[in-house]
Amino acid sequence: MRRRTIFRGKLLPYLLLAPQLAITVVFFFYPAGQAVWQSLLIEDPFGLYSEFVWFENYQIVLSNPLYLEAARVTLIFSVAVTLFAMAPALLLALMADQVIRGSSGYRTLLVWPYAIAPAVAAVLWLFIFHPSIGQVGQGLRALGVPWDYRLDGGQALGLVIFVSAWKQVSYNFLFFLAGLQSIPKTIVEAATVDGATPTRRFVQVIFPLLSPTTFFLLVVNIIYSFFDTFGVIHAITQGGPGRATTTLMYRLYRDGWINLDLGGSSAQSVLLMSAVILLTVIQFRFIERRVHY
């Protein structure tokens, strides 16, 4: 039987929660509510004219084939970023877990990219992959590869996926490493004694025991790829060439901040918010069932 500390009365827990709740209300519920309200209006940017139009903004947004195109780009982008951010992180964590000497040095180095702002990371890679001033870009062209992400949509998408994923690997690495270290050594040793190969130990013992971490990271990474990759796209491709890297988030920015269409961009942000909420619910309801805690 576990010992629990029990507080009497209902006031104290609420009091302790209050600061966090206040922050959530002020910085999340209030703006989210405003977005919902603005999505029902057609306004001029200066707020001098405003007309209540019910769901016309949603109708305009959803009947635009380019919005659906952006949704498709977002899907490819998010799946790829999540995959490429998590798989290498797991591999690195497995290797770092086995390192005995100098392990803290490796870990520190592996965590560094996480401390870089997305826009800075993007510029960094831009200078490496730029077709005319980047080392790798020049190298690729010298080898005869027609590398020019400024006009090749596939290459542009590949590059922003790569940079976005690269930045998130560190974060995933930290959690995977912590997850691996919390797996009791005895279980792994027992499997070894039973004659399981390293691959088999990983597939049948370690990976299932790691599933809570993996699941958590899946949710976090999808949300990351939806919302936090704006800086990368803005710095490298600005949504181009054509619309090859215009994700829903980038489209929203452009409609809201460049086009100053507050109603339309609010409608888009409400849609995006709903999509992420829906996705998270699905993940918790269906995928979580298969997670071993």
Added chain:
Amino acid sequence: MRKITSAFLASLLVVFALGSTAQAQPTEIQFWYALTGPLAEHTLAQVEDFNASQDQFRVVADFTGSYDETMVAAIAAFRAGTAPHIVQMFEVGTATMMYSGAIKPVFELFEETGVPFERDVFLPAVAGYYSLPDGSMMSMPFNSSTAVMWVNDDALTAAGIDPETVSLETWEEVFEVAQQVVDEGGADCGFSMAWPTWTQFEQFSAVHDVPLASLSNGMEGLGAEMMVNSELHVRHIQNLVDARASGAFTYGGRGNAGDGLFVSGECAIVQGSSALFARVDREAEFDWTMHMLPYYEGTPNAPLNSIIGGASLWVMDEPGRTDEEWQGIAEFFAFLATIDQAEKWHVDSGYLPIRFGIYERLMEEGFYDERPHLRIPYEQLTRGEATANSSGIRLGNLPQIRAIIEEEIELAFEGQQTAQQALDNAVERSNVVLRAFERAQR
């Protein structure tokens, strides 16, 4: 008791307020600007000159980010009731500001304050861009640039072309020279451009005297429709597609990305802003010259004047502005427009002389002999008799339209659609944006 105390305090405050007016505290004028680096220093120098010239008003200048950011910041401030008195706004925001109802037109400001002001001293290409069709000036011209063609003389020489005698007046010649530069190994890239929509559509249309949009490029009303799928526009984009295939043209990307291709020496010929000078001067490790924008041979009335870029100063209206504040803004503007200040601005920053008299004076002094890059943009901007196609552009949501055109021509460069399809799509999509703007202005 409390009431009495507060009444006493209030009267004390009034006394203090009166006292401070008697001591003639200068009236503060908030000014938000968006220039960086040396250009910011020159802006602040203008402000300092004004503050030093009198003690009734004090202009307080604040940097509020790039043009885009400053625009959004000004809008947000206006909605919150804390708008600055003056905000610097790029030329593509002109329609948004003009129709916003959030501004005090400059001509009204001068009429009401009685500060003497002559509109006629400004170049028509500058004043016209910021005026209503009847000539009423809506914002104050400040930093104006135009598009020009930057040429790397060393790259031409390396390709066996004499930069002294080469003619780059027509597009035909530009493509030919660009091809030769690439073929002869003078540079990896023959020709490119920055700000693709601005240089290849807005400036291109003005120089060739063809409309960019109906209703005099939107100057005459909100109902304008895009006209960038004309025969000439399609021919030009098709030529760029072909030149890309043959290696003469390299697409440099959106915004100012193309600038880097010139200063790094990668591209022999790049069309970009005349305001690129500061960077070329600092970074280019080769001999260069500035040329005027080319035209297609046989186009009637071409080459005509180009149009301006850059920014102007807008006066933001708000309840509670005092007469002193209006007075201060007007005095500040009148000060900037004096020939000495405007000349200083032109010489220091490299932006165009925005009023008459400066060019003539500097020409006489021989100032331009060593600095043709300060003279050429002005001469290009004033060549020919400006028509409705070359007097400016006033389209709502122009930044969005620029992005749409760039998206569509990129798809044409990639080979995913023809030049005709690209420009038809651009027209159709831009018109949707224009209608949305029109609707939100009712």
